[in-house]
Amino acid sequence: MAARIEFFDLQQPAESDVTLISALQAAGEADDALLGAAILAHAAFIPGWAGQLEDALERIRAARTYARRGNASADFLAWLYAVEAECETRCGRAQQALTVIGRAEDLLTSENQHSPAWFDWFSAMRLNAFKGNTQLRAGHLPQARQTLEGVLEGLPVVDVKQRTVVLGDLAAVEAADHSPEAACQRAQEALDLLSVTWYAAGMDRIRNARRALQQWNDLECVQRLDDRLYEWRTTINALQH
Numbered sequence: 740m741a742a743r744i745e746f747f748d749l750q751q752p753a754e755s756d757v758t759l760i761s762a763l764q765a766a767g768e769a770d771d772a773l774l775g776a777a778i779l780a781h782a783a784f785i786p787g788w789a790g791q792l793e794d795a796l797e798r799i800r801a802a803r804t805y806a807r808r809g810n811a812s813a814d815f816l817a818w819l820y821a822v823e824a825e826c827e828t829r830c831g832r833a834q835q836a837l838t839v840i841g842r843a844e845d846l847l848t849s850e851n852q853h854s855p856a857w858f859d860w861f862s863a864m865r866l867n868a869f870k871g872n873t874q875l876r877a878g879h880l881p882q883a884r885q886t887l888e889g890v891l892e893g894l895p896v897v898d899v900k901q902r903t904v905v906l907g908d909l910a911a912v913e914a915a916d917h918s919p920e921a922a923c924q925r926a927q928e929a930l931d932l933l934s935v936t937w938y939a940a941g942m943d944r945i946r947n948a949r950r951a952l953q954q955w956n957d958l959e960c961v962q963r964l965d966d967r968l969y970e971w972r973t974t975i976n977a978l979q980h
Contacts (some may be wrong), residue, residue: 773809787826907944
């Protein structure tokens with residue numbers, strides 16, 4: 740959990756990597772292969788988000804080895820495919836990532852063993868959030884919009900961080916589809932959530948959407964978005980993290 744906060748909330752990948760090594764050592768002392776697999780899969784995000792695909796895939800291979808030793812459930816194995824897909828997407832291989840997501844979807848429809856109580860961060864809804872982002876990166880805009888809107892409708896209201904990410908991706912979909920007003924509306928909704936609960940990964944998605952609106956800089960809706968995006972508290976939070 741500490742490593743997740745360091746990586747996703749605080750954008751401190753180096754610190755997260757150190758924490759994950761400590762966590763893996765603890766899992767080794769406990770001889771808990773499944774927990775080791777979870778730690779290694781989280782560790783794959785660090786090179787994956789840095790564009791170092793081979794390093795990310797090596798960590799995922801290690802995670803799968805430990806998952807096999809730990810008799811992992813279908814849900815857990817599907818999550819490993821989701822991690823692989825996100826790393827592929829981040830490294831510019833969205834089409835390959837969609838194939839990997841298909842494997843995860845197949846596993847989620849199969850008979851499932853019981854997952855451990857601590858494996859509570861993944862579901863079919865979370866997989867669709869991965870999928871919508873990948874469809875966006877692949878340029879499949881109608882599919883991405885449909886997938887992400889379905890996720891937004893299905894997510895619990897209290898799941899603020901994930902809603903921020905999904906809204907940011909929807910803003911990017913609308914920007915790519917040359918609908919600046921719709922893009923700004925989605926981005927504003929995401930900023931409303933960030934004003935209550937800060938999430939660096941969510942802000943990254945909003946910034947990506949804003950970059951895609953460059954050609955509409957003179958529109959009033961884009962300028963209103965900039966007023967929110969660069970207000971004092973938001974700007975300070977972004978610089979601090």
